[in-house]
């Protein structure tokens with residue numbers, strides 16, 4: 001494990017002292033005795049690297065070596081584990097992790113962007129150099145999502161994996177629904193609470209959650225997923241009227257991801273806002289909470305829920321990985337020996353029922369035009385709703401419909417036809433109705 005294990009001290013080199021990095025330093029201090037008891041050795045922050053050495057971060061960093069260039073932590077002496085908490089799929093974070101693993105040094109990271117994008121290569125690098133790469137904090141913050149899928153369900157054959165994987169989006173959607181406040185206002189609040197990524201567009205455009213889904217799918221199916229082929233949509237298109245319609249129809253809107261392995265080995269995966277029936281457990285995962293769901297051939301359906309973001313939960317997951325290493329527990333990155341990435345099935349192959357909301361000029365014949373677009377694509381309507389709550393001063397009105405079971409290909413055809421209608425204002429919103 002460690003060049004220093006005989007002294008029963010495990011020495012960390014932490015890169016990045018933001019929300020999570022500071023959380024780790026603080027929690028190691030505040031919960032030192034319990035951590036010592038479980039790890040069987042002392043955990044010490046031996047070195048750090050952050051941008052501004054002079055800034056007061058509210059934690060005691062005295063006596064800790066400071067490295068101006070985080071990449072130096074990969075090879076510096078006196079460090080047993082590199083803890084990468086900078087973030088981002090490229091740049092210093094990637095270079096540091098690659099260099100440390102190549103040097104045979106164990107790495108712990110919370111960086112889902114890096115793992116989703118370069119996971120196949122990093123797994124190979126860790127394997128070839130006998131180094132461990134642990135990443136519990138990368139998916140669903142404090143929820144032990146990685147251990148749940150990779151270890152807890154190791155004997156099962158998983159049929160699907162997914163869940164609500166972005167705390168910022170879930171917080172925004174929940175708060176908008178409950179308070180009627182607007183998107184930008186609630187996003188600023190999520191940022192202030194430390195939930196959002198350095199660039200919050202990563203959260204609201206669905207990429208952060210998609211990164212996490214790619215990691216879960218890789219663990220569930222034993223192979224990294226070709227991330228750039230995944231279907232990803234964010235929550236910017238969701239309007240107040242959608243929350244009204246969803247409630248009226250018995251649903252809640254959630255940014256939801258789901259991955260399934262098809263018989264031909266391809267992965268069907270999406271991350272997008274969906275309607276979920278109000279009475280399901282997943283619909284009640286609210287605020288910053290995340291949930292991971294699985295369906296196993298042998299274990300059946302399961303769900304775990306908890307805080308998916310923030311300093312405390314995320315630092316706790318990082319330190320759990322440190323304790324694993326202290327206990328001598330290091331597994332292959334994806335639970336099996338390194339594999340090449342699996343391709344994703346095209347979006348058009350998805351199927352299900354859908355919700356479609358269109359803002360239209362309120363005039364005779366509009367509904368007939370939309371119905372014609374559905375008819376031409378062979379899509380059958382299950383219900384239609386229009387009410388004045390969402391009416392704008394220019395007499396445009398939102399109209400929402402739900403379909404019977406159909407294919408995504410047919411819905412894409414409907415969207416193209418509707419987008420071309422003169423009576424349609426702005427971009428219609430298409431949400432999958434997901435059965436969970």
Ligand SMILES: NC(=O)C1=CN([C@@H]2O[C@H](COP(=O)(O)OP(=O)(O)OC[C@H]3O[C@@H](n4cnc5c(N)ncnc54)[C@H](O)[C@@H]3O)[C@@H](O)[C@H]2O)C=CC1
Nearest residue numbers: 016017018019020049050051085086087092110111309310
């Ligand atoms: N905030 C959260 O709730 C969660 C964050 N994560 C992940 O944890 C990682 C860190 O996230 P946060 O702490 O929230 O981000 P943050 O933006 O608060 O902290 C990152 C820190 O890294 C520093 N940094 C940037 N470039 C650097 C460089 N070249 N050398 C040294 N330091 C550098 C920044 O100055 C900043 O203080 C990211 O990968 C993020 O995706 C994962 C789960 C939850």
Ligand SMILES: N[C@@H](CC=O)C(=O)O
Nearest residue numbers: 166167168196197309
């Ligand atoms: N920005 C992320 C933080 C954790 O990964 C989120 O909001 O869930």
Ligand code: NA
Nearest residue numbers: 136139141143
């Ligand atoms: Na986790």
